[in-house]
Amino acid sequence: MSDNDGKKTLGVRGGPRSGNVKQSFSHGRTKNVVVETKRKRVVKPGQGAAGGAPGGGGKSARSSDPSKRPAGISDSEMERRMKALQAAKARENEEAEQRESEERKREEERQRRREEVEAKEREQREAEERAKAKAEEEARKKREAEEREAAKQRGAEAAAAPPAEPQQPARPQPARKQDKDRDQQRQQPRGKGKGEDGRRSGKLTLNQALSGGEGGRQKSMAAMKRKQERARQKAMGGQQEREKIIRxxxxxxxxxxxxxxxxxxxxxxxxxxxxxxxxxxxxxxxxxxxxxxxxxxxxxxxxxxxxSDADVEDVIDQIEDKPEDMEARPPVITIMGHVDHGKTSLLDAIRNAKVVAGEAGGITQHIGAYQVKTDGGTILTFLDTPGHAAFTSMRARGAHVTDIVVLVVAADDAVMPQTIEAINHAKAAEVPMIIAINKVDKPEANPDKVRTDLLQHEVIVEAMSGDVQDVEVSAQTGQGLDDLLESIALQSEILELEANPNRAAEGAVIEAQLDVGRGPVATVLVQKGTLRQGDIFVVGEQYGKVRALINDHGERVNEAGPSVPVEVLGLNGTPEAGDVLNVVGTEAQAREIAEYRKEKAKEKRAAAGAGTSLEQLLAKAKEDENLKEMPIVVKADVQGSAEAIVQAMEKIGNEEVRVRVLHSGVGAITESDIGLAEASGAPVFGFNVRANAPARNSANQKGVEIRYYSVIYDLVDDVKAAASGLLGAEIREKFIGYAEIREVFKVSGVGKVAGCLVTEGIARRSAGVRLLRDDVVVHEGTLKTLKRFKDEVSEVQSGQECGMAFENYEDIRQGDVIEIFEREEHTRTLD
Incomplete structure (x- = not known):
């Protein structure tokens, strides 16, 4: 199907012709479709004009004439289309008129705003001009008054002086000239917002900013204000020089x-x-x-x-407390004593809380601080220090921050080595002691023996006419606890303990640890002032801002006064136990002090490492050749425990073997710890901590041994046993017999053979031998052969004859004595 120009078309409405079209689809399917075709209207030149010429009714003629319409469109359809076209044109005209009306309104609004802005600018300029004119008028009047005063003075001087040549009276011509010039400047036409130098003056308006002015760089508001200030000062009689501040x-x-x-x-x-x-x-x-x-x-x-750089620490106020500012504070009592003498149990009985249940093996692992309120209302602060020898340094720190030491001695065990250490620490700190003789409820208890033993260490109790209080107590039955608290209260009254709570806080770190959820946490005993939430502080090489304060009951508090122990959150790192906490003014000061201390500590460590001569280095290198080292990595739950373990490790070893701590830290065992241990072939020891999942996987892959401990005894014993394995076995000689050479024979193929008589003990072929000539050792070696008559034997008893030949030695003589011995290996251990 094709129309008269040869193209196939599809019609949607009824047309003059119709036909069938065969459609083909995929998979071989076909379908017959009935389609209609329409003729295409061909418009010839001039045809449209001819149809619309008569009487201007071309549209109606075209719509009524079927020959002039498109094919397939009826009269009603054509009329409907024409009406729709006319309606569309009408709508377009209405919208255009509406847009023009809105545009006119916007333009009028813009013009109105522009006129308002210009009116404000004119008013401002006029006000400025009026102020300027007023200032100039005042300045002119002032100058005229000064000139009149000067003229009067000159007249008075002329009257007093002898007559001279007549002079013309001075006229204020320059002033009149200046006024004339000023009037001319006022009459000159001004540019919009422009001064005489062509720059913008006055305030910067929105229109000026949007229009861009001259398109160049414009002056800022500050510059224009400075210019106005200079002009005002000039009008007021000249610019005054600003006074320079010397700093x-x-x-x-x-x-x-x-x-x-x-x-x-x-x-x-x-x-x-x-x-x-x-x-x-x-x-x-x-x-x-x-x-x-x-x-x-x-x-x-x-x-x-x-x-100097050291002056950064001067911001830490060293306030001298005035006597009128001092207030009474609770005493700080430190519990000391030997291992297992009942220190924590005694404090537990006082506090009525099971502290010891939380300690592994019943042993206190790190310092704890607690407050106790007695029946009489007195508040006491207790520090419970560990009794184990490895914690000596921690106990020493406890003595330095304390006011009273309660020395616990078991009545069934008397004075022990760590009891003596505690006495020495208390004496060095010049702290008064109270002796608590514990376990008096036991049948084998002997308190008098304790008092007598203390005499050897210059501790004389009141029962023996001394000045040291002693109380017999029992942590199990509660006997004597009230007497002990009364003695502590009496001692604190004698000391008259006071502190100023209204000043910047200062305190000592009792313990520090890295908590997984809370970050670095420090247990601080406040000594002076009051520590409040939000205070900025520096402690050792760390600093921070108090984010939270937690007391010994686990409750959050807003402040802590003197002698109050609290956990402080908000540090940027874990401080050392024993560091001093100081509150400062700003975080910048705290950071500066902490960085200075870190730098000084780094320099000190570097100087300690470099402070050796070449001879010392060579001697150390030679010594290290024969010295075996056992490297270890230590991670603990708190800083004090890690420090104590490192100190204990340093004491293990002798001139042949030593333990070297590659790294010690606080917190869980991490992948980096495993990497360090694997590179050095060291085991990892965790004290009250565990390895995280990546660290465990890494340890399994790399074959690094991880050991966990909760009691320090076990850790020290295991390290000591492992270090003992590095010691070489001790070789001991065991004498087994003597033989005397009676004859020397020369045997072909063997060499010289000694005919001997075993005079003492026994001769064995596997034993070592020494050849003695006039009781001097001339050879040491082994037997090559041992014969009895012609047979090889393994041993020969005393009183029997035998033949002996030495390995690689033939200088044997009649009368020489052969000493026979055996070597035994003995395993050595570190004491």
Whole structure:
């Protein structure tokens, strides 16, 4: 099917012709479709004009004439289409008119706003001009008054002086000329917001900002205000020079240029320019030495105050407390004594809480601090220190922060080595002692023996006419506990303990640990002032801001006064036990002090490592050749435990074997610990901590041994046993017999053979032998052969004759004596 121009078309409405079309689909399917075709209307030139010419009714003629309409469109359809076209055109006209109306309204609104802005600008300019004219008028009147006063003075002087040549009276011509010039300037036409120099004056408006002015760079508001200030000062009689402020500039050994400018309150560009003038091409971020900076400071007219890096710690206020500010504080009591003498059990009985149940093996592993309120209302702060010898340093720290030491001695065990250590610590700290003789409920208890033993260490109790209080107590039955508390209260009254709570806090770190959920946590005993939530502090090489305070009952508190133990959260790192906590003003000061302390500690460690001569290094290298080391990695739950374990490890060993702690830290065993241990072939020891999952997997892959402990005894014993395995076995000689050479024979193929008589003990072929000539050893070796008559034998008894030949030695003589011995290996252990 095709129309008259030869193209196939499909019609959607009824047309003059129809036909069938065969459609083909995939998979070989076909379908017959009935289609209709329409003729294409061909418009010839001039045909449209001819149809619409008569009477302007071309549209109606075209719509009514079937020959002029498109094929297939009826009259009603054509009429409907024409009506729709006319309606569309009408709508377009209405929308265009509406848009024009809205545009006119917007333009009128813009014009109105523009006129309002310009009116405000005119009012502002007029106000400024009026103020300026008023200032100028006042200045003119002032000058005229001054000129009149000067003229009067000149007239008075002329009257007093002898007559001279007549002079013309002075006329204030310059002033009148200035007024004339000013009037001319007012009459000159002004540009919009422009001054006579062509720059913008007055406030920057929105229109000026949007229009862009002249398209160049515009002055800022501050610059325009400065210009107005200069003009006002000029109108008021000249610009007054601002008085320069001379400052005291603190100058360390080195300082950054920008920081120097900041301390002098000068522009950085001016300081850089001054340095360049002095021949130093530096930028604001470079450092200069103190001498150069001193020249620049003096050049700018300031005063130099030289300070050292150590002066950063001066911000820690060393306040001298006034007597009227002091208030009574609770005493701090430290429980000391030997292992298993009942220190924690005694405190447990006082507190009525099961502290010992939480300690592995009943042994206190790290320092705890608790507050106890007695029946009389007195508050006591107790420090429970471990009794094990490895914790000596921790116990020493406890003695330094304490007011009273309660020395616990078991009545059935008397004075022991660590009891003596505790006595020495208390004496060194000059702290009064109270002797608590514990376990008096046991049948074998002998309190008098304890008192007598204490005499050997210059501790004389009151029962023996001394000045040291002693109380017989029993932690199990509660006997004597009230007497002990009464003795402590009496001792604290004698000491008259006071502190100023209204000052910056200062305290001592009793314990520090890295908590998984809370981060670094420090147990702090406040000694002076009051520690509050939000305080910024520095403690040792760490600093922080108090995020939370937790008391000994696990409750959050807002502040802690003197003698109150609290856990402090908010540190940036784990401090050392024994560090001093100081509250400072700002975080910048705290960071500066902490960084300075870290740098000093690093320098100290470096100096300790470098402070050896070449001879010492060579001697140490030679010594280390024969010294065997057992490397270990230690991770503990708290800082004090890690420190104590390291100290215990340093004591293990002798001149042949030693234990070297590669790394010790606080927290869980991590993958980096396993990597370090694998590189050094060391085991990892965890004290009250465990390895995380990646660390366990890494340890299994690399074959690193991880051991867990909760009691320090077991850890020390295992390390000692492992280190003993590095010791070489001890070789001991065991004498078994003597033989005397009676004859010497020469045997072919064998060499010289000694005919001997075993005079003592026994001769064995596997034994070692020494040849003695005149009781001097001339040879030591082994037997090559041992014969009895002609037979090889393994041993020959005393009183029998035998033949002996030595390995690689034939200088044997009649009368020589052969000493026979055996070597035995004995395994050695570290004591």
């Amino acid at each position: 005291d500039v603190q100058l360390p050994e080195t300082i950054v240029v920008s920081e120097l400018a900041n301390r002098m309150a000068e522009r950085v560009g001016d300081v850089v320019k001054a340095l360049m003038t002095n021949g130093m091409m530096v930028t604001q971020n470079q450092s200069i030495d103190a001498d150069t900076a001193e020249l620049i400071i003096e050049e700018f007219g300031h005063r130099v105050v030289r300070v």
